[in-house]
């Protein structure tokens with residue numbers, strides 16, 4: 001046998017890479033406006049996604065079969081079977097390019113599980129980019145975006161990163177002009193919250209109050225604050241329609257939001273469908289003060305500081 005021959009089980013095929021690692025950011029929705037329930041079970045959204053410097057990493061290594069392992073933040077709550085979004089991403093990519101889905105995916109989590117920061121979506125986006133590189137499939141970013149939208153509403157933004165408008169069910173992404181850097185503090189809760197349960201609670205509360213949901217939209221004030229890179233204006237413009245249903249399901253979140261407000265945050269916000277709470281601070285010193293106050297709050301499990309915006313899924 002020549003030394004160049006491919007030996008199954010002993011490494012990658014010619015042209016393939018042995019192992020690659022992709023870093024993917026968490027997101028917070030600076031605005032989240034939710035329209036009426038659609039016939040397909042989703043809601044039309046107008047949202048401003050903002051990627052922040054809390055990351056998951058996805059390592060993809062050549063293997064004969066598909067397997068997922070995980071370490072880090074919330075690892076025991078992460079499924080390791082075909083319900084894992086990274087697993088589903090690898091399968092979808094393999095099916096699309098007509099190859100076997102053999103890969104070992106190792107997730108290193110920094111994003112809280114079921115925290116409203118799109119950690120599962122980050123892993124799906126990371127697996128798409130990592131497997132594309134490992135397998136040398138050479139798909140374009142547009143091709144990956146189409147696959148991402150099939151995996152979940154938040155997955156396209158995890159590929160994109162930065163600050164961007166999301167419409168449709170959140171999967172249609174348009175960049176937003178944003179200047180400067182923002183200082184964020186995140187308070188993780190003791191338990192996660194289910195995204196469908198929060199949307200369902202919103203519908204229930206609207207129906208009980210006889211409210212008619214209107215077409216979703218983002219206020220100009222928020223876009224102006226981003227264009228100007230003005231933290232004070234941005235803090236005052238933060239909006240999330242899922243705050244009411246999430247705090248209805250988890251009243252302790254009100255105490256978390258209050259603790260950050262009292263510690264001088266310029267703005268307080270539920271991250272996505274929660275339960276993570278996000279606090280915008282004027283600068284690094286103010287962020288440290290807000291973080292210290294939140295660390296003492298009984299409703300808070302852990303506190304992280306991060307800068308935004310952060311880059312989308314990228315190879316290390």
Ligand SMILES: C[C@@](CO)(OP(=O)(O)O)[C@H](O)COP(=O)(O)OP(=O)(O)OC[C@H]1O[C@@H](n2ccc(N)nc2=O)[C@H](O)[C@@H]1O
Pocket residue numbers: 029032041042043044045047115116117118119121151152153154155168169170195196199271272273274
């Ligand atoms: C609320 C948001 C805000 O960015 O993020 P998270 O808080 O989950 O991170 C997203 O809309 C979540 O996106 P993602 O977590 O990808 O949701 P998907 O898997 O697409 O949908 C899960 C379920 O959420 C509900 N859903 C989701 C998106 C949407 N526009 N309308 C909905 O009603 C539906 O019940 C759907 O079955």
Ligand SMILES: Nc1ncnc2c1ncn2[C@@H]1O[C@H](COP(=O)(O)OP(=O)(O)O)[C@@H](O)[C@H]1O
Pocket residue numbers: 077078079083084085086107112113114115116117118119120121123124192193195272273274
């Ligand atoms: N790679 C993954 N990381 C985290 N959770 C995952 C993953 N794949 C599937 N899940 C499932 O998705 C649910 C939502 O997780 P996540 O994406 O972290 O939260 P959110 O939708 O609130 O942003 C989890 O409870 C978990 O069961």
